[in-house]
């Protein structure tokens with residue numbers, strides 16, 4: 001059998017009935033029972049969710065807990081790519097030179113040899129958008145854009161216009177998928193639709209139900225095209241389609257800056273005299289008085305590394321500035337666990353006053369046994385709260401929605417039904433031959 005994993009990230013299990021109404025070809029072939037899929041750590045970026053799904057291991061084993069990670073210094077981040085993962089990819093384990101795969105719009109995965117047809121998701125700092133390059137001889141791929149905008153913040157102003165751009169990009173992607181699956185040899189395909197996530201950011205949860213939006217006709221047209229593609233594929237008896245969403249959305253109640261909170265507790269110190277920091281502050285102040293410059297100041301490159309004991313350079317992840325992980329870290333291996341325990345208590349005691357549903361997970365691997373790559377010591381999650389990362393400027397209003405850590409999984413009818421809430425591991429068992 002050839003297999004397709006179709007991803008509609010950003011939709012929750014509650015959205016599934018509305019989604020299946022828009023995709024009747026899929027609802028006829030799929031089990032009506034769906035399983036909510038929970039990620040045990042409250043890490044909510046697409047990269048961290050996909051890394052757990054691709055490798056079947058947790059953040060402290062896969063080395064991916066966000067789009068980027070600190071390298072040598074808490075002031076310097078680099079993007080995490082497939083080759084940086086510390087665990088092997090389990091999901092595509094059958095991918096080899098004689099078994100070809102089609103990867104569309106999936107975080108982390110890189111273009112490989114000719115055996116992997118690949119369309120970028122736009123999250124990696126590489127020039128390649130399409131691989132192999134022979135694909136660009138076909139007209140349909142000239143219109144391929146991974147995403148309509150780089151930064152969701154920029155899209156939040158003119159929402160109707162942004163929604164139209166999202167729909168245009170996804171419609172073109174669907175045309176590319178259609179060509180790719182019809183004209184290349186493939187055994188396994190991961191096809192990720194990202195309009196589902198982007199439209200939820202723009203329009204709020206429940207947009208699948210609304211038919212009074214300015215862009216409703218465009219939304220219906222996109223799903224008509226996706227449905228047509230699914231219907232064509234399912235006419236072939238050797239194709240199975242699995243449906244997955246890595247995370248849902250919930251209303252965003254607040255945006256919270258963990259670095260400011262660590263500074264309040266004396267764990268983090270800013271140094272605004274460094275060249276990078278002064279340039280950023282000068283730029284922010286030049287924009288005032290229309291905008292409060294403190295809202296534009298990010299924490300990037302502003303940490304005083306000699307004094308900082310802990311920082312959160314990646315949203316929700318806290319690192320002890322340990323000498324064993326970072327070249328300028330003041331915390332010795334001997335003091336590492338003591339400071340980590342104190343910090344964990346500080347966060348628990350202080351955050352509980354702000355939000356009752358705080359989840360703090362400690363890295364279970366002792367510091368001496370960790371790999372050479374810096375790993376977070378604590379991961380913090382608060383339902384409905386979005387954390388700033390080091391590059392984020394504080395913005396006055398929280399975004400409309402934020403990712404939450406529950407998605408869903410839906411299987412073809414002939415497969416065993418899953419229901420209730422299942423782990424990523426259970427799903428990977430079901431997908432053992434993927």
Ligand SMILES: [Zn+2]
Nearest residue numbers: 197198201403
């Ligand atoms: Zn998103």
